[in-house]
Amino acid sequence: MHVDLVESLRCPHAHEDGWLVASADDVVQRRIMRGVIGCPQCGSEWIVRDGVLAFDESARSAEVDDEHSPQESAAMRLAALLDLRDSRGTVVLVGQATRVGNEIAALTGVLLLAVNAPPAVAAQHSRLYSAHGLPLGVGTVRGVVLDSRHSGPVWLASAVRALERGGRLVAPATTAVPQEVKELARDANEWVGEVQVAASGLVPLRRGGIV
Numbered sequence: 001m002h003v004d005l006v007e008s009l010r011c012p013h014a015h016e017d018g019w020l021v022a023s024a025d026d027v028v029q030r031r032i033m034r035g036v037i038g039c040p041q042c043g044s045e046w047i048v049r050d051g052v053l054a055f056d057e058s059a060r061s062a063e064v065d066d067e068h069s070p071q072e073s074a075a076m077r078l079a080a081l082l083d084l085r086d087s088r089g090t091v092v093l094v095g096q097a098t099r100v101g102n103e104i105a106a107l108t109g110v111l112l113l114a115v116n117a118p119p120a121v122a123a124q125h126s127r128l129y130s131a132h133g134l135p136l137g138v139g140t141v142r143g144v145v146l147d148s149r150h151s152g153p154v155w156l157a158s159a160v161r162a163l164e165r166g167g168r169l170v171a172p173a174t175t176a177v178p179q180e181v182k183e184l185a186r187d188a189n190e191w192v193g194e195v196q197v198a199a200s201g202l203v204p205l206r207r208g209g210i211v
């Protein structure tokens with residue numbers, strides 16, 4: 001888990017949005033290899049082990065390895081769909097999409113977050129496991145790629161929420177395009193869209209009485 005990604009993380013539990021805090025025991029090249037991530041609001045804590053943050057251990061064991069190996073052409077195609085012409089910001093790859101993570105990082109220089117990567121995916125980037133969508137703050141990332149196992153309503157909603165305005169979302173063709181997203185292109189396998197309106201992350205704060 002890269003230290004720069006910690007500020008994008010949010011507690012997966014149902015309470016008002018708040019930052020998580022990291023306590024690192026071992027940091028290598030700005031990545032927390034061993035430590036604890038905690039929520040000051042509800043007191044929850046999660047362990048970072050071997051650089052991997054698991055919000056849900058069940059999500060880690062549920063992932064299976066497919067046969068195909070990553071290809072540079074697939075990475076280049078995905079980088080184009082995500083409009084990664086510079087190295088700014090963070091891109092989130094979920095499930096099978098994590099296979100091209102190292103190639104995309106090498107091609108573009110963006111910060112990568114691999115969510116629910118299958119065990120065989122060798123990751124030189126940040127990894128986390130979550131069972132209920134992306135535990136990320138509003139507008140904290142520039143691109144999200146969902147695979148078929150992670151394209152239900154919870155995953156879609158959390159992806160739209162985490163994307164900045166103008167951010168790109170790639171999802172399986174069988175998935176309906178959310179209304180906040182403008183479809184840009186599609187083929188038989190997937191579509192790519194752009195987030196038109198920023199997610200309404202301020203609403204819970206207003207309801208909480210903070211102006």
Ligand SMILES: [Zn+2]
Binds near residue numbers: 011043
């Ligand atoms: Zn919490």
